[in-house]
Amino acid sequence: MTSTDRNDRPRLAVWKFASCDGCQLTLLDCEDELLPLASTLDIAYFLEASSAVGPGPYDLSLVEGSITTPQDAEHIRHVRRVSRRLVTIGACATAGGIQALRDFADVREFASVVYARPEYIATLERSTPISAHVPVDFELRGCPIDKRQLIEVITAFLAGRRPVVPGHSVCVECKIRGNICVLVAHGTPCLGPVTQAGCGALCPAFNRGCYGCFGPTETPNTPALNTKLRRLGVSDPDLVRVYRTFNATEEPFRQASEEAEGDA
């Protein structure tokens, strides 16, 4: 490949905000696709993987992590400015992540639990998704994101196609995979009916109920599911916790948890 056509390749950047690194690691976990990817795309900015820092603008930016500090709130604007397409990856970036649990508490008090000198902690009251700060072209959900879906988003970007990332429930994938429904056959509480597909219905495949790591579906009916979960013996405090994990501030989950909290 000559140097000119190398430069014609679309330029990819990977950015990180408050997160566990798992979603960007997913890119490095695409063992079969990594090398073809690196020759199709110019991986221009990806600090976790490369010291080479190519200048912007970038054709596709993958953004991991939530905004939790004033500096990050500034930085994301810069990222938006230098990105033609901006795709957020993972629950932190699309929903604030587990660190958004501070939204339901007092962040000062949180800091005092963890740090002896909390006054040094520069942090925001809330952990917010990227879309609360800048326009986002596509949100890829999951805690962590699914490898196949990541590849799908990238290839769809290259082909100019709408990514096949449906907003329907985990149940669709659960049935396609041929799992037995743990909710019906075992009485195991499962968030699958209100959780967006994408993981391939992993938890039910392991005889476990879905815990909602891909966030709410396009049209979640959490009150109906809660009726069922209560019938299975899930207590209200447990219901609150069930919805407050990695996508706690997504509106349908927030409402579901607040409804249960009200009853608790």
Place this chain on the structure above:
Amino acid sequence: MTHKSVRLGRLSRVEGEAALLVRAHDGRITDLQLNIYEPPRFFEALLRGRSYDEPPDITARICGICPVAYQMSACQAVEAACGVEVTGPLRDLRLLLYYGEWIESHTLHVFLLHAPDFLGYDSGMALAADHRGLMERALELKKAGNELVATLGGRAIHPVNVRLGGFYRVPRPQELAPVAERLRRAREHALTAAAWVSGFDFPDVEFDYRFMALRHTDEYAILSGCPTVSDGTVFPVQEWPAHVVEEQVAHSTAVHARLDGAGGYLVGALARYAINSDRLSPLARTVAREAGLGPVCRNPFRSIVVRAVEIVHACDEALRLIDGYTEPDAPAVPVEPVASIGHGASEAPRGTLYHRYRLDEDGLIAEADIVPPTSQNQARIEADLREFIEPRLDLPHAELAAWCERSIRNHDPCISCSTHFLDLRVEAR
């Protein structure tokens, strides 16, 4: 030239975000700060009030590179509080899962993050452009680790199949057969890798490390063991709080852990090797010898060799466990909450990872404490930098900066694990 400063904006090829500032005057380093600007995520606070069975899932999210380590330390800590010990085939399965993560994480570090330093590349991808076959084998090795984790845990990152007492579902022996097939090839690649990295050009340095790692009666400790220090101190995990104290030092940017009153001890690959090399599998021991490692290695640059040896060990042991696998009767033993305190530690790829939980009478978490390896190593990494950089301050700036980055990368710091890292001085960006 009397004043000199090195400022590394965002460190690359490390997990998480950090910056480094070095100031020197007249050939002496006057100021050295490893700035962790990974924003705080308050895990220990948000764990309070959660149910006793949630830490494996929640703490996995501290780090996407070593989620299994978090899950294992968390499970063992809560189980200890509840008076349960997981043994036999279920413990073997946990170990097997952990080996998968080791293979994945170490291969990532060795090939994609660390090796480019020795060969003058910016990244593993750039290295692959010239050494395609090598990198393909490396990726195959990495994939073998990931697939092992995915087979047992459901997925490579934040596995879903780990629970207190064991698993939600255990694999049928035939599910492990393809994994073993891949691991056998992976072990071959690991052997090649160890030979390859041992031939790198290493700076001739040795530091006087105080090592700490878990030590187990019959294993090269990964899943469990007693914290053991190179000066001879050994203590049970429950006594961790009496030995390891975390301090927020006023002038520093991070919480420094002190071991028995003194900072600057080292956990991780070099420490494990120094304390446990006699417990490596016979094959791994041979490989270590052939790679020129003595019983102790004090050259941080050669940690890449130790990691390569540990990959061989992990492949080897994983295969042994699969060969001897019989399906347990139940996927988990019951764990009922007890109002009590439990401690748990395991060897994450980057070093000892400690968890402590206090449960209340409702089975909720009243208090959580997590000490990740990188916060323990922070002071020692800074010391490495001082010792290594000071004699080289006359080097051209770019070269000096590169050596700084390499000195940090030697310890595979995982800054995402910063349950405690501080954010005193955020660099203007």
Place this chain on the structure above:
Amino acid sequence: MHPMTPAPFLVRSRRPVRADTVNLTLEPVEGACPPFLPGQFTMIYARGVGEIPISISGRTRAGGYLQTIRAVGAVSRALCRTRRGDLVGVRGPYGTAWDVPAASGMDVVVAAGGLGLAALRPVVQELVRHRARYGRISLIVGTRAPMTLLYPRELDRWARAGVDVQVTVDHPDHEWKGPIGLVTKLIERIVFEPRRTAGFVCGPEVMMRAAAGELVRRGVAASRITLSLERNMKCGVGRCGHCQLGPLLLCLDGPVVSYERAARLMAVPEL
């Protein structure tokens, strides 16, 4: 052959007709284009992007299909961006047709909203070709703005061939001297003998309901009015289920449906 396997077609020509719309002419790589009836559609596949239903707007002299496509989403955008000589996939023609001969001896009202004219073009062509068989022919075209008018030269030609062509726009520019507003307002004004009139209507659903409703109000029998309905279609051959409208599978039972049938279905919200 499997009904989902497309035949390779070449883009013979590509002509932008307005900012977001192009006319493509498509010819099969091998053999002749299958015959089609006015109102039928094909499923066109843009490689690696997807496949969408597009009405056949006419036949080219070389025997290919003329298809008019507006870029609204990923697939239509990809098709609009093809170049001469590019390969696309085509399946079809599918669906029901407009029964133009049945209007023989009658007055005819053709009402098109926006891109609806693309589907009605073969109807008008058929009417013009056999002009003598029909009574008064009115073509009412509603479009967003003068700039977005489809086939302007053909409209002139049709007018010269004895079709009463009337155009109304939503957003006039300063040169526009014609009518402004809804298609229904024009239907109020045109001349036809209601009991001997056939209506052909295509456009957005609200426009079709209003236009067909107005024809009925003026005395045209609902059974003589036909519409072309749009629903999501993934297959075009009655196997994907997406295009259901009550009892209809629109790819087989439509898209052209009598208003008598459609009125009841369209009256049910979210059917």
Place this chain on the structure above:
Amino acid sequence: MDVVVLESLDPLIEELRSAGYTVVGPTVQDRAVRMAEISSAADLPAGVGDVQDPGSYRLTSGADGMLFGYAASPDSAKRFTQPPRQTLVRMRDGAFEEVDEGAPRVALLGVRACDLAAIAVQDRVFAGSRHPDPAYRRRREALFLIAVNCAVPGGTCFCVSMGTGPKATAGFDLAVTELDAPHRFLVETGSERGGEIVARVPHRRAASEDVHAADEVSRMAAVRMGRQVDTDGIQHWLPAAHDSPRWTDVASRCLSCTNCTMVCPTCFCSTVEDVTDLTGQVTERSERWDSCFTLDFSEVSGTHARGSGLARYRQWLTHKFATWYDQFGTSGCVGCGRCITWCPTGIDVTEELACIR
């Protein structure tokens, strides 16, 4: 040789296997009866029964030693007639290649009468349409169907109402009725190839006691139906009830999760997905199960024709029980009860229909 008796199913299974079929039958997995490959009758769930209620499925112990003492399994034949995902077309170097995913020779043991009726419905959709699907035909021909007549209908079964069971009358290669005291199997032959297989396994001619005993099994099953539906005039009154207040009520309980459609043996809706490889050289189109409960299903002109849960539930129920007749000349429901059992919130179509009427 029409009706025979077998002492054991093993020779039959053996014969099918040597005829090149993969024999798939009921097994117990993850606390449910699942269709999976079996190698002998020992893999069948002896002495297992089930309790099926709206939104609930549990295994119990059934009649001692009986192999088929449970009702519809969560798995119908749909997975075999219409695989959940199939690659249709691959395009490379400017050519479309039709992808033939093959038609595995499978002998399905334990197909119930309702399942046979469902296969007949799918036959109309895929093979009997104006655009027949040759791959479907090949899959169907490769499928050897061994029906088992139901002895113990489930709590959610209503095949009698739908006129599809409990006795298999057509559409099978072989139909088995399991009899006890002594344990034996009455086997009817429904096709030439069925007859050829049976002729090669040890059997005896059925005596009239055997036939009577089998009739009695089906008669008892028919009176033990868990549920019923009044289908009289349903094709007309159900669509006309589009503004029934009951739709709002059921929508409040429906999760739009799609489980009912996924487990339904006749629901055939699919969508098409396109994938490209990283280099853009190879592109593939595939078809996968879809459901009228998803939002994308009705996306048109930038909105959703059926945006509300109410509209989606109404579409499903009305299509299944009424407008299916308009499109395919038959009901879309065969009365297997799966949608009732496997609906997480336990919505019961029979109850909804009774309320809407």
